[in-house]
Amino acid sequence: MNQFEPQYDAVVVGGGLTGLAAAITLAKAGLETLHLSPEVPPDRRTSALMMPSVQFLTDSGLIDTPEALGHALTQIRIIDATNRLLRAPETLFDAQQADIPAFGWNFANIKLTESFKNIAATLENITTSPCTLAALTLSDAFHTLTLSDGTTLCANLIIGADGKKSFVRGAAGFSTREHAFSQSALVCDLALGRPLNGASVEFHYSNGPFTLVPAGANRANLVWIDQDSTLRQALSGGTEALTARLMEKSQRLFGSLEILSSSFIFPLSTLTVNKAGGNGIALIGEAAHAFPPIGAQGLNLGLRDVADLAQIAGSINKSDPNWASRASTDYAQLRHADLVQTGSVVDALFRSLLLEMLPAQALRSGGLWALKLLPALRKQAFAIGMGRR
Structure with missing residues (x-):
């Protein structure tokens, strides 16, 4: 292959659960995928995943059964x-x-990671590397990546799944709001x-x-x-x-x-981006959004990122020379409403717990009374909290 042609359709940067899930779903969509997944200490945290997220994991083959x-x-x-x-x-x-x-x-995040890695090992079009991303050069046609071992390669689509301090996000120039x-x-x-x-x-x-x-x-x-x-x-x-x-x-x-x-x-902090993708770059997980662990939304929102990315990947026409740019722009548009709504709800809920002012206390107390007494409102709250769309 000519060194100036892309060696990979997609490169996923980041070895966490969202990065693993993204690499698997892109490979299953037929993209030749490189996953940059450096060795890290085991993640001994747990994740409360709502039913739509659990359904996505089972439907996409990332887990067999939740039980x-x-x-x-x-x-x-x-x-x-x-x-x-x-x-x-x-x-x-x-x-x-x-x-x-x-x-x-x-x-347990360790068990989810093990399940995801077992699935990845069965897919021929995933290459996993322990390297980190050292440099990223963007162009209209494709992107050039330099890895921590000095290797240089080209790819069409870059997925930033590399956390709050995302190298991909910074190199691509996406603006953020942080608190x-x-x-x-x-x-x-x-x-x-x-x-x-x-x-x-x-x-x-x-x-x-x-x-x-x-x-x-x-x-x-x-x-x-x-x-x-x-x-x-x-x-x-x-x-x-x-x-x-x-x-x-x-x-x-x-x-x-x-x-x-x-x-x-x-x-604890919050982080939001103005947009989650464009120019052949897509941001998922904490590279695109982060907030306090209220309402069990962190990994749930990240898996919704992956689900929408998989939907976009399933309709890619690689004969179109601009397919990666179109895919990243479509992804950003598809994710916009969910990111704004979820981020606003979680941020407002967390701040409401901290406010000592009587009006805020009254609103919060009244809100819980309403949820307790009004079945229709309670069901609507369930839908928002579970991430139903």
């Missing part, structure tokens, strides 16, 4: 644990109210004295929610959002002191509590 890898989320219980003058009512949402068996499934919060998230695995029985339980405090997500039997995955200094102080006291703090935050509703894993703290 084999995850745990069903059948209820969402919200407890206002603040000391505010106006408090929201305790609210329980049941999947049966939406006429579905579960809102979604909670998966860092003073809050962070502490995550770890717990054993509870009493099981959650499929209910995700959210204690809403003034600096963010303290959420227990069912992980099978009496296990739970914890996501505790609070001031970064508060979380680091809690962690610095050792296991016994942290356990006592977690017992206090969970209001001892589930009996004894045991920490089963290491605890990690992640700073």
